[in-house]
Amino acid sequence: MTERKISLNATAGAIIGLIATITFIWTFRIDLYAEALFIPRVAIGLMGVGGYLVVIQDLFRPEIKGEEIKNNRTIPYLIIVILVMYLYSWAFRNIGLVVSTFAFQGVWWIGFHIREATQKKNFSAIRKTIIKDLVIAAVVAGGMHLLFIEILNLYVPQMTLF
Amino acid sequence: MTLDMSALMGAIPEVFSLYTIVFVMFGVLLGITVGAIPGLGPGLAIALVLPFSFILPLGPLMGMLIGTYKAGTYGGSISAINFATPGTGGGAAALPDGYGLTLQGKGRKALEMDLYASVIGGIFSTLVLMFLVVPIGKAAPRFGPAELTALYMLALSLIVVFSTKNPGKGFLAAGVGFFLSIVGRDVVTGALRFTFGMRELQGGIPLVPVLMGFFAIPVIVKQVHALLTDPEGAGKLGDGNTNLDTKKQERLTLKELKSCSRSIGIGCVLGSILGALPGPGASLAAYTSHTVDNQLSKDPMHGKGSLEGVASAEAGNNATTGATFIPMLTFGIPGSSIAALLMAALVMEGVPVGPRVVVDHIDVVYTLFLLMFVANVFTLIQGKLLIPIFTKLTEIPAIYLWSIIAMFVVIGTYAVNNIAFYTVIALGAGLIGYFFKWFKVPDGPFILAFLVAPLFERSFRQALILSRGDFRFFFGSGISITLWTITVVAILWFIIKRKKPLTEK
Numbered sequence: 001m002t003e004r005k006i007s008l009n010a011t012a013g014a015i016i017g018l019i020a021t022i023t024f025i026w027t028f029r030i031d032l033y034a035e036a037l038f039i040p041r042v043a044i045g046l047m048g049v050g051g052y053l054v055v056i057q058d059l060f061r062p063e064i065k066g067e068e069i070k071n072n073r074t075i076p077y078l079i080i081v082i083l084v085m086y087l088y089s090w091a092f093r094n095i096g097l098v099v100s101t102f103a104f105q106g107v108w109w110i111g112f113h114i115r116e117a118t119q120k121k122n123f124s125a126i127r128k129t130i131i132k133d134l135v136i137a138a139v140v141a142g143g144m145h146l147l148f149i150e151i152l153n154l155y156v157p158q159m160t161l162f
Numbered sequence: 163m164t165l166d167m168s169a170l171m172g173a174i175p176e177v178f179s180l181y182t183i184v185f186v187m188f189g190v191l192l193g194i195t196v197g198a199i200p201g202l203g204p205g206l207a208i209a210l211v212l213p214f215s216f217i218l219p220l221g222p223l224m225g226m227l228i229g230t231y232k233a234g235t236y237g238g239s240i241s242a243i244n245f246a247t248p249g250t251g252g253g254a255a256a257l258p259d260g261y262g263l264t265l266q267g268k269g270r271k272a273l274e275m276d277l278y279a280s281v282i283g284g285i286f287s288t289l290v291l292m293f294l295v296v297p298i299g300k301a302a303p304r305f306g307p308a309e310l311t312a313l314y315m316l317a318l319s320l321i322v323v324f325s326t327k328n329p330g331k332g333f334l335a336a337g338v339g340f341f342l343s344i345v346g347r348d349v350v351t352g353a354l355r356f357t358f359g360m361r362e363l364q365g366g367i368p369l370v371p372v373l374m375g376f377f378a379i380p381v382i383v384k385q386v387h388a389l390l391t392d393p394e395g396a397g398k399l400g401d402g403n404t405n406l407d408t409k410k411q412e413r414l415t416l417k418e419l420k421s422c423s424r425s426i427g428i429g430c431v432l433g434s435i436l437g438a439l440p441g442p443g444a445s446l447a448a449y450t451s452h453t454v455d456n457q458l459s460k461d462p463m464h465g466k467g468s469l470e471g472v473a474s475a476e477a478g479n480n481a482t483t484g485a486t487f488i489p490m491l492t493f494g495i496p497g498s499s500i501a502a503l504l505m506a507a508l509v510m511e512g513v514p515v516g517p518r519v520v521v522d523h524i525d526v527v528y529t530l531f532l533l534m535f536v537a538n539v540f541t542l543i544q545g546k547l548l549i550p551i552f553t554k555l556t557e558i559p560a561i562y563l564w565s566i567i568a569m570f571v572v573i574g575t576y577a578v579n580n581i582a583f584y585t586v587i588a589l590g591a592g593l594i595g596y597f598f599k600w601f602k603v604p605d606g607p608f609i610l611a612f613l614v615a616p617l618f619e620r621s622f623r624q625a626l627i628l629s630r631g632d633f634r635f636f637f638g639s640g641i642s643i644t645l646w647t648i649t650v651v652a653i654l655w656f657i658i659k660r661k662k663p664l665t666e667k
Contacts, residue, residue, distance in 0.1 A: 012601055016334060035626075036348040036355060039340065039619045046337030053330025077387045078596050081379065081568065082589050089572045089585040101569060108565045112389060140566060147199075148573060152210065155580045 017051030189229025197237025204234025262467025339611030379592025433481025451478025
């Protein structure tokens with residue numbers, strides 16, 4: 001007999017099932033017509049049933065359970081990427097498309113190259129690489145302005161820095 | 163419908179004039195380019211060139227608009243295949259297989275299959291339009307709320323039962339899709355549902371930002387992780403299988419194209435049927451074709467990197483382009499926002515689009531038919547010329563590429579409607595996509611449920627209002643009974659099919 005150990009998969013399923021159950025009960029306290037809540041309840045019900053099915057399948061039929069879920073430790077990168085993208089979204093509307101694109105791309109690329117050089121302890125070509133990064137960032141920023149503002153006429157609030 | 167040869171002959175000089183051809187070519191180039199930019203579908207490109215209706219005669223104008231529409235529908239899948247960032251909703255269905263092939267170093271094959279399937283789907287759809295515009299046009303209004311409910315139920319049941327080996331995760335994915343699709347104003351009472359006081363959510367959650375964030379952000383995170391932990395290994399996309407001697411990727415062979423004929427056929431048929439119905443659109447057609455083909459395919463890589471997957475999704479996506487015109491030309495009802503733009507252009511050219519257009523302006527109708535063929539031919543030619551450039555794009559070093567993709571996701575989602583909150587929606591969808599990838603939850607049921615649920619809810623509640631709550635109304639016509647039967651048979655077939663391998667084991 002295989003060892004019955006609760007996997008990450010089953011834990012997630014159980015959490016989702018529990019949240020869905022609580023939300024399903026909560027829908028009966030919402031001040032809306034029952035007909036307007038029919039589909040939402042179906043949706044929440046599906047989530048709950050799905051969550052519990054994952055647990056049941058994981059615990060009682062391990063021979064057909066899905067691939068093992070590993071803790072891939074990329075959540076910090078997810079947070080960084082989402083934060084950077086949100087910041088860029090704020091910046092191009094509040095600072096200006098060209099300046100923010102140049103700054104974000106430049107900082108991103110130079111940061112990566114400096115990190116790489118530090119890891120390899122080789123700074124011989126770093127100045128040249130940084131200049132190349134800045135030139136490419138300027139070209140990309142110019143291209144973005146040309147494409148979105150000049151050609152596609154995208155509305156972006158007018159800023160002193162463009 | 164038999165062909166009106168005199169009208170056909172009358173349309174030939176207008177369509178095959180140099181003036182018209184040049185504008186068709188311009189439209190195709192614009193469509194491919196704009197379609198390939200994430201977030202900017204053919205709708206935006208058509209809106210951009212619509213003012214030309216004040217200065218151009220009908221032939222060149224409609225040539226340019228139809229070229230933009232057809233090529234834009236094809237172009238939406240290019241960025242999906244290359245960078246896992248769909249340009250349009252319909253293009254997203256080709257993403258799992260197309261991007262899977264790119265990662266295997268077969269990006270060029272995927273792009274070529276994408277092009278051929280798109281053109282075949284487009285031509286098939288045009289033929290359907292030419293020969294079946296009247297019969298299909300007559301059948302379309304027989305799809306009332308009860309029939310549409312049965313149709314959407316069929317689509318929903320297919321998604322949940324077909325898309326996964328793990329029903330729990332399938333239900334979960336469909337539930338999330340359902341839930342997100344109903345956020346916003348209720349279609350009947352106008353009450354706000356699950357907006358949590360956020361004004362931006364009152365209009366609901368839009369499709370394109372959801373698709374872009376859902377697919378692109380998990381890939382960006384993966385690539386950033388790879389760059390930071392193993393910069394040498396991150397490299398270029400599909401490096402492993404590129405022919406290092408010639409630095410060229412393998413091209414699609416005729417044998418491979420032939421082997422995908424079943425997938426293309428499925429896409430053509432389903433795309434033409436779903437495209438003729440007002441509402442469902444290219445996204446639903448592409449996903450349904452891909453899902454059905456997935457069940458019939460013997461390719462173990464289907465859904466992960468298969469040419470068949472690209473073929474069915476793209477044929478389905480593009481087979482809607484001709485069918486969209488059916489409700490427009492038969493009843494004057496635009497089946498989609500793009501059809502509405504094309505209809506506006508025709509009205510501005512002095513063609514009153516309505517039930518009598520096939521009688522009173524048959525010459526214009528035949529001009530449109532021929533322009534669709536010409537647009538398909540130029541999509542093939544120009545697409546073929548551009549494929550080497552698109553393939554080269556995947557060779558941009560990862561360090562530059564993924565930050566540019568991230569930037570395009572941000573601006574692309576904003577550009578959908580010039581609403582900054584759409585970027586937040588994309589980021590939220592990215593979060594969901596990340597956890598879906600991590601826990602290996604299938605994305606098909608999520609996307610299909612998200613697409614179909616609002617349509618299903620509207621038809622379902624309209625039917626209930628019409629029947630005053632009598633559920634027998636859902637089985638009141640031959641069409642609905644047929645659709646319900648197919649649904650039940652499909653579910654039973656799935657159960658038997660699922661049990662077989664276990665029993666054999």
